[in-house]
Amino acid sequence: MSSRRRTTALIGDDNTVVxxxxxxxxxxxxxxxxxxSPAAVLVDNGADALAALRHHAVHGTELLVATESRVDExxxxxxxxxxxxxxxxxxxxxxxRLKRVEESGRAWLLTSGSTGRPKRIGHTLESLTTxxxxxxxxxxxxxxxxxxxxxxxxxxxxxxxxxQGLVVIEPHELENWPAIAAExxxxxxxxxxxxxxxxxxxxxDALAGVPLEQITLGGEPVDQAILDQLRELFPATRISWxxxxxxxxxxIVVHDGKAGFPRSWLDRDPHPERPVVSVDGDELVIRSxxxxxxxxxxxxxxxxxxxxxDRVLITGRLDxxxxxxxxxxxxxxxxxxxxxxxxxxxWARVFARKAPLVGRMVAAEVVPNRSLGPITxxxxxxxxxxxxxxxxxxxRIRFLDEIPQKETLKSDx
Amino acid sequence: xxxxxxxxxxxxPADDTADLREIGxxxxxxxxxxxxxxxxxxxxxxxxAPGLRRIATVGDVLDFIEQLQSA
Numbered sequence: 001m002s003s004r005r006r007t008t009a010l011i012g013d014d015n016t017v018v019x020x021x022x023x024x025x026x027x028x029x030x031x032x033x034x035x036x037s038p039a040a041v042l043v044d045n046g047a048d049a050l051a052a053l054r055h056h057a058v059h060g061t062e063l064l065v066a067t068e069s070r071v072d073e074x075x076x077x078x079x080x081x082x083x084x085x086x087x088x089x090x091x092x093x094x095x096x097r098l099k100r101v102e103e104s105g106r107a108w109l110l111t112s113g114s115t116g117r118p119k120r121i122g123h124t125l126e127s128l129t130t131x132x133x134x135x136x137x138x139x140x141x142x143x144x145x146x147x148x149x150x151x152x153x154x155x156x157x158x159x160x161x162x163x164q165g166l167v168v169i170e171p172h173e174l175e176n177w178p179a180i181a182a183e184x185x186x187x188x189x190x191x192x193x194x195x196x197x198x199x200x201x202x203x204x205d206a207l208a209g210v211p212l213e214q215i216t217l218g219g220e221p222v223d224q225a226i227l228d229q230l231r232e233l234f235p236a237t238r239i240s241w242x243x244x245x246x247x248x249x250x251x252i253v254v255h256d257g258k259a260g261f262p263r264s265w266l267d268r269d270p271h272p273e274r275p276v277v278s279v280d281g282d283e284l285v286i287r288s289x290x291x292x293x294x295x296x297x298x299x300x301x302x303x304x305x306x307x308x309x310d311r312v313l314i315t316g317r318l319d320x321x322x323x324x325x326x327x328x329x330x331x332x333x334x335x336x337x338x339x340x341x342x343x344x345x346x347w348a349r350v351f352a353r354k355a356p357l358v359g360r361m362v363a364a365e366v367v368p369n370r371s372l373g374p375i376t377x378x379x380x381x382x383x384x385x386x387x388x389x390x391x392x393x394x395x396r397i398r399f400l401d402e403i404p405q406k407e408t409l410k411s412d413x
Numbered sequence: 414x415x416x417x418x419x420x421x422x423x424x425x426p427a428d429d430t431a432d433l434r435e436i437g438x439x440x441x442x443x444x445x446x447x448x449x450x451x452x453x454x455x456x457x458x459x460x461x462a463p464g465l466r467r468i469a470t471v472g473d474v475l476d477f478i479e480q481l482q483s484a
Contacts, residue, residue, distance in 0.1 A: 326440060354457075355444035356481075363448070378420055395420075395445040396452065 010057055012158050016139070016165035018184050019047040026054055026159060036085040036093065037061035037102045040076070042068040044089040046168035049146030053155055056107060057125055064108035066147035069407060070118065071110075109149055109246045109292070121246040122293030129156040130250040130290050137163035138214060141181050141189035143174060145407045149246045150219055154190055171407065174198075178206040190216035190242075193226045194347070194411040198403050200229055201346045201367065208233045218242040220410050221314050221333050224259040225340040231257060243314060248299050249290025251275040259337070260311035279305055283318055306331055313337075320351075326358030330392035335362055338387045339394070344368055344375040347403040349411065350394060364394035367403050414438075414474060417446050429472035436471070443474060450478055458482070 013027045029051045035041070041052040041063065049065050056063040064079070068089055071079070076086050076094070083100040087093050107125060110118040130153065140158060144151035158164040167184045169177045178199060181189065189212055191199075196217060199207045215230055215237050222241040230239055241259075243252035252275070254261050267278050275288035276298075284301045291299065304321040306313050315321050315333025323330050332350040339348035347367040355361040368375050377397040384393040404411045415425040418438065426436055433439075451458050458481045468477055 353448060356447050356477075357440040358444045361441070361444050361448060381420060390441060395441070396448045 010054070010159055012161050012164055015158050015163065017050060017158070018165070018167040019050070020045075020168075020170070023184075026050070029054060031055070032087075033091065034093075035061065035087065036095075037063070038084045038096070038100075038106075039087050040064040040066070040071070040079045040084040040108075041087045042066060042071055042076075042089060043146055044068050046142065046146060046170055048089065049151075050155065050166075050168070054159070057159060060105045062102040062104070062106045062108075064110070064120065064147070066110050067145055067407065070145070070147070075118070106293075107152070109152065110147060111246045121295075123152070123246075125156060125160075127249065127290055127292070128152045129160050131157050131161070135161050135164060136213075138188040139165040139167060139184065139186050141169060141177065141186045141191075142166050143169040143177060143189070143191055143195060143409060145171075145409070148408060149244055149249075150190065150409075153244065153250065174405075175202065178203065178210050181210045182206075185211065187211055188214035188216070190218065192219040192409040192411075193217050193222055194220060194403060194405050195409040196226055196230060197347050198405055200233070201369070201403055204233060212237050215239045216242060218244055219408070221316055221336075222259055223337045223340050225337070225345075227257055227259060243284075245301065247292050247295050248275065248286045248288040248301065249292070251286045251288050251290065252277060258311065260308060260313040263307065263310045263312055266312065279312070282306070282322075284314060304331065304333070306334060323350075323352040323360055323362055325360055325362060325391040328389065328391040330362060330389065332362070335364070335384070335388060335392055335394060338384055339364060339366060339380060341387075342375070342380060342383050344372045344379070346370075347400075347411070349404075353396065358391075361396070362392055362394045363396040363398075365398045365400050367400050414446055414471065416449065417442050426471065429470065429475065431471045433469060433471065433474070438471075438474070443468065446474065446478065447481065450482065454482065 014025050017024050017026055017029060032051050032055055035055050043049045052065045079086055080094060080097040083096045083098040085093050085096045105124050107123045109121045109123060111121060140154055142154050158166045167181060167186050173180055212234055218241060227239060239257055240253060240255045242250055244250040252261050265277055270276055273289060275286050278285045282304050284303045284305050285298050286301055287298045302318050304315050304318045306315050315331045321332050323332055336348050336350040339345050345366055346369045349365045351363055352360040353363040380397055381393055418425045423437060468474055
């Protein structure tokens, strides 16, 4: 280990970590043998990812951690050419093709890839640790895929703060996570809106049995319907939503139970600990102290916003959110919010379909709420017709049996 | 075409010469009809194939859809 390496005080080293039903602590997690640096550690389970992270935190190594499935052969070659030894789940190591000096303490994240091929964003444990104020004792659910920004947010909180336990949920446990969470006394959970919708859709009673004091949503546009549904199940729980990305870090945090954020938060005076949020045209622009390496200054997020009274709603990606129907423009996110406001709808995706005369038409896929009886496309067209301009009403609606969810817990809405 | 009209709370006239403007069949309705046909066939239609033409009556719509299907 180089004497120039930086180490981080692991205040949470004795916090409980539950993996595969076993109750451990960060300190008693298994150790990964001979982890090189720089290393891209590809994992097939949450315990190995946590072990890699702790090794990085203790030794100040350069690390990229991700699930094996997110890093294809081409990307592994690119990593090797960029100086990373690639460590596979079985421990096999492919040495780096490029020999270079490590960047001490550098943690690399892969973007979610929703805009195309995942790219690397450089951080450090410090830049990823955005929760620094003392927190009430909590046990956090960790359903996120290792190596994503949201995963780093939860694990750095647990590693750097006292009394912040973790319960790791592996992909095969996602369908049954409320039971596992209840068994291990989870009191705080962070997930995408799709993740929360799935949980309500599968078994709302089981979800309500988890003693949650803190619910956090992020990673996708957060609509009022999901906030309201969670509030109904958890009347006394603090419900927050966070706008965060690998590029700008956690930048907007809202606790008032409403979708969007107050318009008065735009263009506030610069503050060393607080991001400056602004809108250029209809794009969200953020200047953040939690940004990734090389992303100093204002970052165009690629996310589209709409104003609704005194709130600013984040409706979706700029390149896909706006649908041009014969010259009239409508936000897919706004249409989606209207659909998901229907009590008979558990989930919806809105998109453009090529059509004659008007160029594009609004279409949708919907998962109905089984407990409320059948709904028809005509019901939904009528619901939308009273809430949207005629060109924004989805005329073609396909019903799905299950809420689609990717490894990142998102559903590409 | 009848289904599209019914979904809008209107009825399709029996006469193919009925004027689209008079019966309130707009471009959005026409587009919806094309997408319904596409879904029915389970295949993407080439909307550019028939080229520009005047579509003014119920009969014109039906001809256009027929052309799309055979394109």
